[in-house]
Amino acid sequence: MESGVASRALVMADVAAWAGVSHQTVSRVVNGHPNVAPRTRERVEQAIAQLGYRPNYAARALVTGCSRTIGLVTVHVNHYGPAQTLIGLEKAARVAGYSLSVSILDEATAAAVREAVDRLVSHRVDAVVALSTYDDAARAIGLLETPVPLVTVQVSGGEGRPAVGVDQEAGARLATAHLLSLGHRTVHHVTGPEGSQEARGRVTGWRDVLEAAGAPVPPPLCGDWTAPSGHAAGRQLADRIRRGEEVTAVFLANDHMALGLLAALHEEGLSVPDDVSVVGFDDLPEAPYLAPPLTTVRQDFAELGRRGVQLVLARLAGEDVVPEPVVPVLVVRSSTGPVPVSRTPAGRDGHPCYR
Incomplete structure (x- = not known):
C-alpha cells in the first residue's frame, strides 16, 4: 500500500486505483449492483480485501439519502416464533446488503409502536418492518403514516398495508387432518392467547377440518x-378421561405447550401415543428429543425472513408485490398413533374461548 494511502482513511477512489477500474464500478460492486462483469467484480473485491476498505455508510447516506438499513419493530421476542423470525429477517437483510436496526417493545400499544417507528425513521432507515402476531400491534400499525415504506410480518397491517406471513390455518389443518386420518373421532385443541392472530388462525384451521369431516368440535382449552399452560391443559384433559370423556388426540398451538402437556399426561399415568396422540406447532429444535419425539408443524422462519426482505426491497423500488404466504409442513414423529380401541365417546360442553 502506498504511504499516502496508509496515512489517511481509505476512500472508494483508492480501491478504484488499485483495481484499475472507475470509481463508478467500485460503487456498483459495493452496492451489489448486478451489471458488473464477473472478472471485474472479482478484481474489485480483491482490492477491497487487500486494502481493508470499509464503505462509509454514514457519508453515503448523506449523499444518496439511502442508509441501507431496515428498521424492525417487534414485541414478545422472548417467544420462539418471533425470535426465529427476527433471525430470519436479519440474515436475509444481510444477504441483500442491508443491516437491521431493531427496536424491541415491552407492549404493542399504539403509542409505543408509533414512538419506535418515529425513532427509527429519525435514524434515517430506508424502510420499517413491523413484526408481531397480536391484534393491538395490528391496530397500532394500521394507524401509522410513515415517510418510508412500512411492511408487516406475521400480522395483518390493515387495509392496503403490505404484509407477509405463515399460513397458520394451513398448518392447523395439516395437524388436525393427520390425527383424524389415524382414526381419532375428534381432536381436542389447546389454543394460544386470545388476541393473537397466529393463535386465532390455528383455531380456525382446526375447527374447519373437524366441521368438514362431520367430527365433533370439543371445547378448546385456553x-x-x-x-x-400446556401442563394445566394436560391435567384438565386427564381429568376428563377419568370421568369417561373421549380424549384420544390433542393438537396444541405450539410446541412449548405440547411439552407441558406431555409432562402432565405422564404424571397422570397416561401414555403417548398409546392413550393420547399429541401434535404441536413450530418444530422446536428440542422436539425430536422429547419423550416421545413430538409430531409437529414446522414453520420455515428463514423463508419468512427472506420474503419479508424481498417485500421491503420491492417497496423501495416502487413495485407492488403481493407475496405468497409461507406454507408450513407436517413433521410426523412418535407422539401420534392410531386411536385406542378401549375408549368410548362422551358428551360435549360449552366453548370457554375462541367461540
Missing part, C-alpha cells in the same frame, strides 16, 4: 404459549 393456553398462553407457555409450557405451564
